[in-house]
Amino acid sequence: MSDIVVPAEWVADRLDEVRIVDTRDAWEFDGIGHIPGAVNVPFDSFRADEHAAEDDTESEPGGPEGDAGGATTGQGMLPGAEVFTEIMSEAGITADDRIVAYDDTHGVFAARFLVTAGLYGHDPERLHLLDGDFSAWRLDHETASEVADFDRSEYVVDPPAETPLVGIDAVAAATDDPDTVVVDTREGWEFEEGHIPGAVRLDWRELVDDETRGLRPREEIESILDERGIAPDKRVLLYCNTARRISHTYTVLRHLGYPDLAFYEGSLTEWKADGRNLETGA
Template sequence: MSEVVVPAAWVADRRDEVTLVDVRDAWEFDGIGHVPGAVNVPFDSFRAGEHAVDGETGEAGMLPGGEGFADLMGEAGITDEDHVVAYDDHHGVFAARLLVTAELYGHDPAKLHLLDGDFSAWQRERETTSEATAVDPATYEATDPTAIETPLIDADAVAAAADDPDAVVVDTREDWEYEEGHIPGAVRLDWRELVDDETRGLKSRAEMEEVLEARGITPEKRIVLYCNTARRISHTYTVLRHLGYPDLQFYEGSLTEWEEEGRPLETGS
C-alpha cells in the first residue's frame, strides 16, 4: 500500500511514530479543536514572504525561503528526520502544500504523508481535543532546492513539455479559470475531481484512474503540473505520487509567473 496518502486508521496506529501537523489557522486549531498530539503550522505562515528572514522571500514561485521555513518547522518541534502527517479542513489541499514545500527543501518524501480526508472527516469518528500540545523546539535542516534534485522546473521547460508527445502539461484549476486562459497545450484537471465530497478524502483508485486516463494523464507520460500559485498542484502532485506516477514535474511559478513573463495563453475549453 502507498504510504503517501494515509487513512485515519493508519495514523491512529502510529501516533507515537509520526508528527501530526495541522495547517489550519490558529483560531481553528485552538477553538474548534484538533487531532490529539498535533502541532499547528498555519498555511499562511509558510507562504512566500510570510515567514521570510532578513528579506528572504523565496527561491522560486511561492516558496517561503529555506531559512524561514526551517525556523517555522523547528519552532513547531519538527525535524527534517520526522515522519510528518499533515491535514487541514479543505480536503487536504493546504496540507499537501506543506508536504511539497518540505520535499522541495530536502525532506525525504518517503517521510511525508497526507491524511486521507481532513479534520472534519476525522472528527466524525475519532477523538479531538482543544488542549495545547506541548512542543519542544527542534532543529530543522532545509536544503537549497537548487542544490538537490527536485521536481521543480522553470517556464522554459514547461513550454518545451507542451510540445513533447511524451509529456502532458496539466492545469489543475477550475473550468472557468482554464477557459479564461491557460498554458498552450495544457489539459484541464480540476484538482477536486480526484476528491470525494462525501468522505472528504480521495476517490477510489479506480475512479481516479478513470478520470486521469480520460485526460491522457497516464503513468508512462511525464506529467507537468501548474495552477496559479502552486497550492492546488501540490494536492494533485501528492495524489499522483500516491498512485505511483514515476515522472512528475512541478512548475512552482505557475500561471502567475507565466503571465508576468508575458508568455502566451490559450483561451476556451
C-alpha cells in the same frame, strides 16, 4: 499504491510515532479542536508574499533542468529556507521525523505543506497526507483542545540536488513535447479564461470525494486520469495559479506511483507576468 496518502486509522494507530501538522488557521486549531498531538502550522506561515520570494530567491531549491525553482511573483510560493527552518524548529520537528499533515479543505493546504517540506529536503518517504480532513477525522476519532508541548528543535534544511521543480522556459518547451502532458489543475472557468497552450484540464477537486472528504476510489481516479490522457508513461507537468492546488494533485499522483512528475512553482502567475501566450476556451 503507496502510503503517501494514509487513512485515519493508519494515523490513529501511530499517534505516538508521527508528528502531526495541522495547517488550518490558529482560530480553528484552538477553537474547534485538533487531532491529539498536532502542532499548528497555518498555511499563511509557509507561503511567501511577493517581497519575501524576491528577497530569498537564491535559497530556493532548483529544478532538474537548472531552472530557478522559487518564483518571484504572486502569493502561495516557497517561503525561503530560513523561514521554513524557523517554522519547523519552532514546531519542534526534526528532519528525521515522520510527518502527517491535514487541514479541513480536503487536504489541499496540507499537501502544500508536504510539498514544501520535500523541496527543502525532508525525506519524501516520511511525509504523509491524511486521507480526508479534520471534519472527516472527528466523525469517528478523538479530538483534543489542549495544545501539545514540544521542545524547540534545530531543524536542518538540506534541499536535494534534483527536485521536480521546473522553470518557465522548461514549461514552454514541454508544450511541444509529445512525451509530456501539461496539466492545469484549476477550475473550468479559469481554464477557459486562459491556460498554457496545449494544457489539459484536471480540476484537483475531481479526485476528491465530497462525501468522505478524502480521495475517490483508485479505479475512479484512474478512469478520470485516463480520460484526460494523463498516463503513468508520460511526463506529467503540473501548474495552477500559485502552486497550491497542484500540490494536492502532485501528492495524489505520487501516491498512485506516477514516476515522472514536474512541478511548475511559478504557475500561471509567473507565466502571465512574463507575457507568455495563453490559449482560451475549453
